[in-house]
Amino acid sequence: MVGRDSADFSIVTNKLFSIPEPVKQVLTVVCKLEVTPEQVPNVQALFHAFASACNYVQKEVPEQMTNEVRMQSLVYRSVRALFGLSSQLAIHAIHRVASNRKTAKQKGKPVKQFRPTSVTYDVRTFSFRESDWTGSLTTLGKRQRFRLHIGKYQRKLLLGQKPKTATLVVNVKGEYHLHIQLESQIVAPSETENVLGVDLGRTDIAVTSDGDSFSGEGITKVRNHYARLPASLQKKATRGTRSSRRRCRRLLQRLSGRERRFQQHTNHVVSKCIVQHAKTNNQVIALEDLTGIRERTNQQPRSQQERRLSNSWAFYQLRQFLTYKAIKHGVKLILVNPAYTSQTCHRCLHIHPEAGKSYRQGKQFCCGHCGLVGDADLNGARNIAILGRSINTPGGSGLACCLSEQVSGLLKTPSAYAVG
Numbered sequence: 001m002v003g004r005d006s007a008d009f010s011i012v013t014n015k016l017f018s019i020p021e022p023v024k025q026v027l028t029v030v031c032k033l034e035v036t037p038e039q040v041p042n043v044q045a046l047f048h049a050f051a052s053a054c055n056y057v058q059k060e061v062p063e064q065m066t067n068e069v070r071m072q073s074l075v076y077r078s079v080r081a082l083f084g085l086s087s088q089l090a091i092h093a094i095h096r097v098a099s100n101r102k103t104a105k106q107k108g109k110p111v112k113q114f115r116p117t118s119v120t121y122d123v124r125t126f127s128f129r130e131s132d133w134t135g136s137l138t139t140l141g142k143r144q145r146f147r148l149h150i151g152k153y154q155r156k157l158l159l160g161q162k163p164k165t166a167t168l169v170v171n172v173k174g175e176y177h178l179h180i181q182l183e184s185q186i187v188a189p190s191e192t193e194n195v196l197g198v199d200l201g202r203t204d205i206a207v208t209s210d211g212d213s214f215s216g217e218g219i220t221k222v223r224n225h226y227a228r229l230p231a232s233l234q235k236k237a238t239r240g241t242r243s244s245r246r247r248c249r250r251l252l253q254r255l256s257g258r259e260r261r262f263q264q265h266t267n268h269v270v271s272k273c274i275v276q277h278a279k280t281n282n283q284v285i286a287l288e289d290l291t292g293i294r295e296r297t298n299q300q301p302r303s304q305q306e307r308r309l310s311n312s313w314a315f316y317q318l319r320q321f322l323t324y325k326a327i328k329h330g331v332k333l334i335l336v337n338p339a340y341t342s343q344t345c346h347r348c349l350h351i352h353p354e355a356g357k358s359y360r361q362g363k364q365f366c367c368g369h370c371g372l373v374g375d376a377d378l379n380g381a382r383n384i385a386i387l388g389r390s391i392n393t394p395g396g397s398g399l400a401c402c403l404s405e406q407v408s409g410l411l412k413t414p415s416a417y418a419v420g
Helices: 040-060 069-082 087-106 152-158 217-239 242-255 258-280 293-297 304-310 315-328 376-392 396-411
Strands: 006-008 023-032 118-121 124-130 132-137 144-151 167-168 176-186 196-202 205-206 213-214 285-286 333-334 364-366 373-376
Touching: 006 152, 006 364, 023 152, 023 315, 023 396, 040 069, 040 087, 040 167, 087 196, 124 167, 124 315, 132 167, 132 176, 132 213, 132 364, 144 176, 152 396, 176 315, 196 258, 196 315, 205 258, 217 258, 217 364, 258 315, 285 376, 285 396, 304 373, 333 376, 373 376
Parallel strands: 196 285, 285 333
Antiparallel strands: 006 023, 023 144, 023 176, 118 167, 124 132, 132 144, 167 176, 196 205, 205 213, 364 373
16 A cells, blocks of 8 residues: 555644634545666655754754744755755755754754755645646756545545645655645534443454454464564575575565554444444543553563563554544544453442452453442453543533543542442
8 A cells, every 4th residue: 555644633622622712623645655776866866955954953953942933044045055955955955954953952952963864845845736736846956746646535535625735755765745735624523411331442453332343363363473483484585595585585675564553443443433433422432541552561471472462552643643544534532541440340330349350351350249240351341431421521620520530530449439
């Protein structure tokens, strides 16, 4: 597959991913670019000139300065003169340094050297033509037109669009791609009291409170296959004959990134199904806020295989996909406290009275208070839906937040309780 759409969106700090007023969502369509042999030298020179300009700005401008306007007044003319960039490309080089410095300042890390891997474009330096599926880009000295090598998926997204920004990228294989940003207006979703709880896990990638389940059994087999195969090929690549070593090295190159692409595709499919279900049934999606879960679980004693299976699956990526697809389709998404959601009975709201013990045993949940027996992940998803309902109840955000905190506090108490 040539590309996938991604998104830039704002995250609401109160854990409710709602849209109070019409806003813009930016989807990025990744398109492979056909660059002719005659165009390659000019494009490569452009990448190096843009990266050199960024490194020059980083070196010449005082390290603490992050204001783009002030940086531009200091080095704009020299960047134009030294590197042969057009006015807009020179401005984009300065903007990249300024934005990278701001990000590095937030993370407490210094800006590293800029590499010749991408160039940013705006409406003055880039244009898209649907009639022949080509893009026009400003390069060094002149503007050139490139054909987009894309499939039905990208054509459907680009149909009737007039994109204003794009990024030209070259990967490690020397392939050129154009990341085209598409803006779309998002309308605020309608208020609803219906909540769809979603429990994320490894045995089942996702289980919803409505009973839908996305099994992880087949996924685990594929992931184990991808984990074993490179190791065996690596052994053959060092011990076999010269021809077999060469074939193994080629196979290793082909396998590179295949598990990542499989994982991304699976997360796209799962997130799309969940969002479509919520939209069809006019529901709000509730997820556990699993921030920092990897660090906490890694402190527990586990085998190497268990650690690999838990750490290698991109649950954060699945959450990101769910979030941007929910915004795209006008569905609210809520994050709830994950404490004790897997150990509480959704019917009677009891947890095991003895510390260190649980009613959950693997995939089965057997409540010792009301006698409920069922799937543990489904029980967890319904608990998430209960917490999500407390946050989403229309008619008073303050009351909903207090109620959610109350319920979360009760969930942390290892004793029987009931909510009236």
